[in-house]
């Protein structure tokens with residue numbers, strides 16, 4: 300039988316014990332993998348030391364989860380469970396998550412290295428609000444009556460896919476889970492969710508709340524495993540009708556390929572970015588600096604919307620870079636224990652990500668860019684990197700072209716609006732952008748000209764559960780958030796009722 304591990308935490312922000320199941324959550328029960336030989340050590344990125352060990356699944360467990368999900372869909376979910384009831388369960392789930400917010404924040408601080416207070420306010424409360432929002436949608440998923448002729452009643456029904464696969468990453472484990480789970484369950488789908496093998500702990504704890512909230516067995520299945528094993532098995536499964544993926548563009552392609560080669564399941568992708576932040580010379584500089592910091596360094600730069608290319612008008616460049624550098628150094632000085640109330644900068648999530656980011660920093664140096672600030676590890680333990688600024692960069696450098704997914708900004712100078720629009724659009728990505736100007740006409744004009752799924756004028760990262768979120772170009776397919784997310788979890792049926800045409 301699968302076990303549990305109890306984590307005893309005695310930190311300055313959280314004191315208490317958290318028990319976590321180490322097995323797979325399939326059909327409403329905890330179970331061991333069919334082939335019980337694969338395990339993963341879960342690492343604390345602040346220390347590099349082991350937190351606990353969890354079981355890993357294989358494709359055989361995916362098969363079992365898919366069967367459990369289909370059974371639930373046919374007997375107790377989808378149209379078998381009225382939207383009003385689904386909504387009640389989602390609202391209860393949100394309440395339970397809010398009740399346990401301290402525990403979830405502690406798990407994200409321990410497993411991901413997020414500052415505890417940020418994890419609580421942003422990740423956990425963001426997930427609570429997200430699930431609550433979609434609880435509200437569960438009984439409002441309506442089709443339309445379509446005017447045709449007097450002899451016909453024609454209408455549409457928005458029907459769930461049935462069983463959906465969901466593959467999520469490690470940068471916002473709980474929040475990304477809520478982005479996937481909320482709209483899928485609101486619209487009546489059953490799910491097989493695979494967390495990242497590095498950061499599964501909040502998902503395992505979440506499964507307990509799914510039971511407590513009263514969801515029928517098999518509606519939510521959570522299975523840990525490696526991407527090329529369990530993720531791939533989900534992507535190519537013939538009985539999964541839709542897969543939603545968040546992660547790298549490289550793996551996003553593999554998910555599409557697996558769908559094309561199997562059953563043409565519907566695929567939605569939320570992928571990488573190299574988002575521009577544009578600071579015009581008429582901006583409120585103090586505010587622009589604060590938001591630019593947030594856009595770039597929140598979550599240690601491990602954010603798909605990170606504003607990692609900072610374009611600054613030549614008229615304010617010197618003042619901007621001097622103030623920006625001082626602020627970035629100040630952030631670096633807060634690096635340390637995620638449970639300390641003063642910490643604003645934690646570690647990168649893993650040794651692999653640490654090495655990848657240091658590789659980019661080395662490449663920037665060897666291609667001739669200047670390290671203005673940072674550019675090295677912080678401390679001797681864990682995976683900490685100092686918040687970094689590169690200047691003297693040009694568009695062909697790897698650090699300007701590729702997603703670094705770490706606390707590394709490149710700062711470029713521009714002269715004209717036309718020139719900066721062209722430079723900002725010169726990327727294969729198109730997720731998000733930030734524009735700072737006190738001229739709102741210019742702000743809107745530039746926002747419309749930039750090839751991105753989201754544009755923030757005089758702010759950054761303020762994603763909202765009601766406003767669609769997703770990528771242009773190679774940053775993704777489909778939209779999360781708001782009513783738009785419902786359409787990615789439903790298929791539309793047109794129904795024709797003959798009221799009098801006789802042959």
Ligand SMILES: NC(=O)C1=CN([C@@H]2O[C@H](COP(=O)(O)OP(=O)(O)OC[C@H]3O[C@@H](n4cnc5c(N)ncnc54)[C@H](O)[C@@H]3O)[C@@H](O)[C@H]2O)C=CC1
Nearest residue numbers: 467468494495526527530531546547550569570571603704
């Ligand atoms: N858009 C976003 O929010 C994210 C973007 N990334 C980007 O990806 C880079 C690499 O990070 P990774 O952890 O390697 O990302 P990844 O794309 O490999 O991992 C994301 C998820 O995909 C799964 N996965 C891996 N291979 C798979 C496969 N063949 N089939 C199905 N699922 C698979 C992983 O197990 C994980 O759950 C980062 O440096 C960053 O640039 C990473 C995480 C989140």
Ligand code: BAL
Nearest residue numbers: 470545601602603604
């Ligand atoms: N992947 C969506 C949230 C983020 O990375 O910023």
